[in-house]
Amino acid sequence: MTSSSNDRLSPVLTRIDAGLDATLDRLMGFLRIPSISTDPAYKSDCDRAADWLVSELQSLGVTAEKRPTPGHPMVVGHAGPDSANAPHLLFYGHYDVQPVDPLNLWSSDPFDPKVETRAGVKMICGRGSSDDKGQLMTFVEACRAWVAEHGSLPCRVTFFFEGEEESGSPSLIPFMKENAAELTADVALICDTSMVAPGVPSIASQLRxxxxxxxxxxxxxxxxxxxxxxxxxxxxxxxxxxxxxxxxxxxxxxAVEGFYDGVHEVPEDIKRQWEGCGFNEAEYLGLAGMSKPHGEAGYSALEQQWARxxxxxxxxxxxxxxxxxxxxxxxxxxxxxxxxxxxxxxxxxxxxxxxxxxxxxxxxxxxxxxxxxxxxxPAAVMNTNRPEFEQARKALTDEWDREAVFSGMGGSIPIAGFFTSVLGMDSMLIGFANDDDRIHSPNEKYNLESFHKGMRSWARILDALSK
Amino acid sequence: MTSSSNDRLSPVLTRIDAGLDATLDRLMGFLRIPSISTDPAYKSDCDRAADWLVSELQSLGVTAEKRPTPGHPMVVGHAGPDSANAPHLLFYGHYDVQPVDPLNLWSSDPFDPKVETRAGVKMICGRGSSDDKGQLMTFVEACRAWVAEHGSLPCRVTFFFEGEEESGSPSLIPFMKENAAELTADVALICDTSMVAPGVPSIASQLRxxxxxxxxxxxxxxxxxxxxxxxxxxxxxxxxxxxxxxxxxxxxxxAVEGFYDGVHEVPEDIKRQWEGCGFNEAEYLGLAGMSKPHGEAGYSALEQQWARxxxxxxxxxxxxxxxxxxxxxxxxxxxxxxxxxxxxxxxxxxxxxxxxxxxxxxxxxxxxxxxxxxxxxPAAVMNTNRPEFEQARKALTDEWDREAVFSGMGGSIPIAGFFTSVLGMDSMLIGFANDDDRIHSPNEKYNLESFHKGMRSWARILDALSK
Missing domain, CATH: 3.30.70.360 (Alpha-Beta Plaits)
Known part of the structure; x- marks a missing residue:
């Protein structure tokens, strides 16, 4: 890290710390909009959430607009200078949320969000706090702080927010195809994933x-x-x-003949990273009532889930x-x-x-x-040889004071595949959620630490990628 | 067979042959009553069928009455002399029938029975013709002919007709327990089974x-x-x-350990009987779309069905x-x-x-x-060592001009088990139905040969058991 970059980053981080209450207030306003995309009764609320985002982006100098689809609208925005030294980034998130049934299992109104302290941990409680409004706002607020400090973003950024992620994304691929030139950047940033373990910054680098x-x-x-x-x-x-x-x-x-064709053993360096990543195998298994991993003998639960x-x-x-x-x-x-x-x-x-x-x-x-x-x-294996991956990993390590890991994921994040297949664009999946955030369930929450350090992480990543 | 017994049997058989049209008329009257036991809409019809049987039995000198139950009534009748030389027989059948849906698949009204010739075979067509009105009437009509010729039956007979066999027999065991003394005879005759193959007289001697x-x-x-x-x-x-x-x-x-404890190989003489019994393995398998028996290797389809x-x-x-x-x-x-x-x-x-x-x-x-x-x-293995079994087998062989067989059955006939467990009484299962009678299905029929030779068979059995 050069001293000049430290110079431009430090005041942004300071601004993020100082402005935390104001950013929380803005997030609360966003969380109060019940943008449940699957239920037609909330159609106007989804529209309102899109409007809210457009206004939010415009307030930090982004050229943003709501774009109609046969379903809920997309929000697309552009900002920042073109730079030969920095990539053009696309940032993706979604403003729609899951339904809230059964309502009686919530300890408070899912659309009247609160910051509460539970078991000594401060958390933002409400539907969408983690999935995905809280996560996407970590990036938007990092940009706000950067622009407030420096007048503009350090590189060109395209913002792309969807309102149908929780209801099957029917409009996504057609919209991406119709607006391919506008949406294609050098690399996509997706903030919709969890950390491997609490406090362990993670870049999901392989999805099954x-x-x-x-x-x-x-x-x-x-x-x-x-x-x-x-x-x-x-x-x-x-x-x-x-x-x-x-x-x-x-x-x-x-035992299907040829089943393992194309399967590779996890490289030793990645394996070592995973071993030290803080994943708690006993806790993971115990949540499902299991005392041991039941997959292929000779592989840890993490390998069975991510790499097998x-x-x-x-x-x-x-x-x-x-x-x-x-x-x-x-x-x-x-x-x-x-x-x-x-x-x-x-x-x-x-x-x-x-x-x-x-x-x-x-x-x-x-x-x-x-x-x-x-x-x-097919499985998605991220192109971790791109310099952006190592730059982002270092930025995350600096912020969390804990070696960031390239993690696997047992499931799939379809948007990452679509960015590759429709736009020919690599993705970096960086998220700050925790496995206990109860996304899709009653009492969803997002740790205040995830929100705060998430914003700071994005500021560091913007800096690191724009040198 | 002594000449004296021939003397008393021959005129009975002649009378059966001569009276065939009249017996058919009576059966038709019985078949016209839609005694569907499972459907409450036919309750009065079930009652009418019981009344019809009482009147029928009384017309041949049997002390018969309708006996109430919480469901459809039983019919119980007693006739004939006690004899030290002859067993007291109980005859069981049921007067209720299955529903007739889907009605559109019947080629004529299920309750407007007809004698028709199809593919050169004369058959009685209508619901209950085989199951079980036609079958039970073979015994009643044999008794009528015997009484008409000789003034009384050759041995003591208890008639026991149920009206709930097609709807789970809820009243059966309580009624048997309450009337155990009255219903217990030396041996029960049950006419509700099929012959192993067309024209092969069969006594079902083992049920799984x-x-x-x-x-x-x-x-x-x-x-x-x-x-x-x-x-x-x-x-x-x-x-x-x-x-x-x-x-x-x-x-x-x-492969369950100890599963075969108590399983015995079929004795060679029974096996030989089965091999010659006319069972058509290819036809049986083909009906279900199979080209080979899929059970235990080394056993025929018949053994797999009856004895394994x-x-x-x-x-x-x-x-x-x-x-x-x-x-x-x-x-x-x-x-x-x-x-x-x-x-x-x-x-x-x-x-x-x-x-x-x-x-x-x-x-x-x-x-x-x-x-x-x-x-x-448990499996029911009939007590074929009782002399009645061999006597009945010989009588059937004489009538059908084909060696009668002790056959097995893959399924169960609960009444036989109840006679053993509630009344301590052995049963002989002798029926004249054919596998193609379409019982429980549209277009039920009973071959005229089954009806005619069934009556003659019972006359011979009454004679053989009463010596």
């Missing part, structure tokens, strides 16, 4: 991909009576169970499921499958292998019928 | 028993997200599939079963089981073994929760 498939095992021509046919009859429930049991070996490893592929059964059914008993041998059994993908696993190729595994185990007198609409997306 | 059980495999504390927990999470759908897959070995044999125990899954479910996909690892999986029992298998003992097998395979961090209301009944 997904393959969905579904099949029916058809056996007898019709449901049979277990007296008249039990014994000679092929039982689809037994046969589908055998197929499912064949998917894994006794070490928890997927899975084949899971998400639904299984056949025969009589009501109260009491029915002496039936059913004609069919059904099974829903998702695989989580890592590394270079190819969803289309994997689907062929999965189907071949199942079909090879289809017994005489039975038939496998596949659902026609499998979906697949 | 049953054990029902049900369990839930509980895993994670709550439904988990397959991104956040997929890998480390125990998946109850995978675990229950492994347990189900462990129930059988690759030869189709049940089974462990079948009748219901299996867990996770998301709706349209599309849900990335869930469910907290629970469920499974319904029935075992069919043979020989001396003890349902209570078997339940312990089954549960032990499952519990031994319950993984760490999971729990097996059993349904609290398992039901079990």
């Amino acid at each position: 991909g997904m393959l969905k498939d579904e099949f029916t095992l058809k056996g007898p021509k019709m449901d049979l009576h277990s007296g008249h046919y039990g014994g000679p009859a092929l039982n689809p429930l037994r046969e589908i169970s055998k197929i499912i049991a064949s998917f894994h070996d006794d070490q928890g490893r997927v 592929p899975t084949l899971e059964i998400n639904g299984l059914w056949g025969g009589y499921n009501g109260v009491g008993s029915k002496t039936v041998i059913p004609a069919e059994a059904h099974c829903k499958i998702t695989c989580r993908l890592v590394g270079d696993m190819d969803p289309q190729d994997l689907q062929k292998k999965l189907r071949a595994h199942v079909e090879a185990r289809c017994p005489q007198d039975a038939e496998i019928v596949w659902d026609n609409t499998p979906e697949g997306s | 028993g049953m054990l029902k059980d049900e369990f839930t495999l509980k895993g994670p504390k709550m439904d988990l997200h397959s991104g956040h927990y997929g890998g480390p999470a125990l998946n109850p759908l995978r675990e229950i599939s492994k347990i189900i897959a462990s129930f059988h070995d690759d030869q189709g044999r049940v 125990p089974t462990l079948e899954i009748n219901g299996l479910w867990g996770g998301y079963n709706g349209v599309g996909s849900k990335t869930v690892i469910p907290a629970e999986a469920h499974c319904k089981i029935t075992c069919r029992l043979v020989g001396d298998m003890d349902p209570q003992d078997l339940q312990k073994k089954l549960r032990a097998h499952v519990e031994a395979r319950c993984p760490q961090d999971a729990e097996i929760v059993w349904d609290n209301t398992p039901e079990g009944s």
Whole structure:
């Protein structure tokens, strides 16, 4: 860090600290808008939240406007100078929130936010405080402080806020395609993720991909009576169970031939980072009632979740499921499958292998019928070789006084994939939420530390990326 | 057969042949009564069917009456002399019938019975023609002919007709207990079964028993997200599939330890009888879309159905079963089981073994929760050493000009078990139905041959048992 950059950063950080109460007031105003995107009753509130953001951006000198879609509007803004030395950044967040049912489980009104101290920790309580209004405001407020101090941002920034993230983003891809030139920057910043552990700054650098498939095992021509046919009859429930049991070996490893093609072991340096990242395995497992990781033997829970592929059964059914008993041998059994993908696993190729595994185990007198609409997306491995990643990691380390980590994620953040596939743009996923923020649940909260240090983190990152 | 018995039988048979049209007319009158026991709209019709039977029995000199129950009435009648040389027989049948939906699949009014010739075979068409009005009338009409010829029956006979067989027989056991002394005879005759193959007279001498059980495999504390927990999470759908897959070995044999305790191989003489009984394995399997028997290797479809125990899954479910996909690892999986029992298998003992097998395979961090209301009944092996069995078999062989067989049955006929458990009485199950009679379905029929030779068979059996 050069002294000149220290010079421009320090007063911004000081301003953020001094202005904390005012930034909190602004956030509270944003949180009071019940912008529940999935419920048509809140359509005008979503519109109001978009207006609020436009006004907020304009107040810090951003050219911002609300842009219509068939659903809730987008908010797009542009600010800052072009610089040969600094990347053009796109910042993404979403202003819509999840529904609040069941309301009776909230300890206070979800849309009357408060700062409270619980168990010694100060937190902002209310719907959207963490997901995603509080998170997106960390960036907006960092920009406000920078502009207030220096008159303009240190690099060109495009702001892109969505109002349909919690309801499937139906307008997102069409809007991105129609406005591709305007939205394409050098790199995207996404603030919608958690830290690996409390106080451990994290850049999510790999997300698992997904393959969905579904099949029916058809056996007898019709449901049979277990007296008249039990014994000679092929039982689809037994046969589908055998197929499912064949998917894994006794070490928890997927036994589908070629399943691990394209899977790479985690590099030693990343592994060491993860080991020291503060992830509490016992707590993570205990939350779900587990005393040990049940995945592939030889891998930690974190590796099983972030770096290893899975084949899971998400639904299984056949025969009589009501109260009491029915002496039936059913004609069919059904099974829903998702695989989580890592590394270079190819969803289309994997689907062929999965189907071949199942079909090879289809017994005489039975038939496998596949659902026609499998979906697949490859794993997203962030381009951590870009200099911005190391610059951001160093900035985060400085702020949190704790080595920042490139973390994995077990799930997917679709927007990161869309930025790549639609706009050809790399993403950095940096968020300050904690796993106990109860997003999507009653009593959502965002730690005041996440909000405060989040703003300071973005100021440092803006500085670091703009040298 | 002595000449004296020939003397008393021949005129009865002649009378049956000569009176066929009149017996058919009476049966038609009985079939016209829509005595659907399960539907309250037909309550008075059930009552009318009971009255019809009382009047019918009285017309042949039987002391008969309708006996009230909380549901539909019973009909009980007594006739014939006590004889030291002949057993006291109880004859059981039921006057109620199944509903007729879907009505549009009937080729004529189910309660306007007709004799028709289809594919060269004369048949009585209408609801109840086979199950069980036509069958029970074979015995009543044989008695009528005997009484008309000889003035009284050759032995003491108790008639016992139920009107709730098609709706779960709720009044049956209480009525039997309250009237045990009156209903207990030396042996019961039950006419509610099929012949093994067309034209092959059959005495069902072994029925399989049953054990029902049900369990839930509980895993994670709550439904988990397959991104956040997929890998480390125990998946109850995978675990229950492994347990189900462990129930059988690759030869189709049940792998539960001690499962076959009390199972006996079919004696060679019975096996030879079965081999020659005219059962068409290919046709039986083909009806269900099967090209081979899928049960225990080394046993024919008939042995698998009649003489071998089974462990079948009748219901299996867990996770998301709706349209599309849900990335869930469910907290629970469920499974319904029935075992069919043979020989001396003890349902209570078997339940312990089954549960032990499952519990031994319950993984760490999971729990097996059993349904609290398992039901079990042992196999019923008829007491074929009683002289009546051989006497009846010989009589049937004489009538049908085809060696009569002691057949098995894959299912259960609860009344036979109740006669044993409540009244301590052995049963002989002799019926003349065919597997293609479409009982419980549209276009039920009863071959005229079954009706005619059924009456003649009972006359011969009455003669043979009363010497």
